[in-house]
Amino acid sequence: MADIAFLLLTFFLVTTQIDEDKGLTLLLPPGTQVTQPVHDRNLFTVYVNANGEWLIEGQLRSDPGTLPDDIRAFILNQGNDSQLSESPEKAVVSYKTDRSTPYAVYLHGLDLIQSAYYSLYAERAGMSAHAFRALDANDPVARKIYEEARRGIPMNLSLAEPSGAISEKPDR
Numbered sequence: 001m002a003d004i005a006f007l008l009l010t011f012f013l014v015t016t017q018i019d020e021d022k023g024l025t026l027l028l029p030p031g032t033q034v035t036q037p038v039h040d041r042n043l044f045t046v047y048v049n050a051n052g053e054w055l056i057e058g059q060l061r062s063d064p065g066t067l068p069d070d071i072r073a074f075i076l077n078q079g080n081d082s083q084l085s086e087s088p089e090k091a092v093v094s095y096k097t098d099r100s101t102p103y104a105v106y107l108h109g110l111d112l113i114q115s116a117y118y119s120l121y122a123e124r125a126g127m128s129a130h131a132f133r134a135l136d137a138n139d140p141v142a143r144k145i146y147e148e149a150r151r152g153i154p155m156n157l158s159l160a161e162p163s164g165a166i167s168e169k170p171d172r
Contacts, residue, residue, distance in 0.1 A: 050100035071116035
């Protein structure tokens, strides 16, 4: 009887397919990286509370639809407006949420922020954002296009630790 149970267990272990969760594809910096302080002028803050309300650069918004355009203007300022970043290299987008923020809202905000960067890169490469994101990193020609489009505009995205209190303001 124990032999049959062992054979059945072995059969199911061998034949069962386990789905692998992919998660978020983010390239994280090395753990030993030394961080430098960021001047307030070069920091674009986005905060989402537990109710899904958006605080973008200190302004409460119910709809974050213009967030990619705001980030693009912030990044491409080149020091012209004293309220926006000094240069694309120094521009940092800080994204912070509450621990109780719905996951779909968190991902929507992350997608909006990344879409601002990818639309900039695609524009510099002379293609659509969808085509740019579909570039094959293993193809040398596509890799060159990718690196050339990103040159001078790093995706400086700070994913701040979620806050615990709903009324807590984001750190600057």
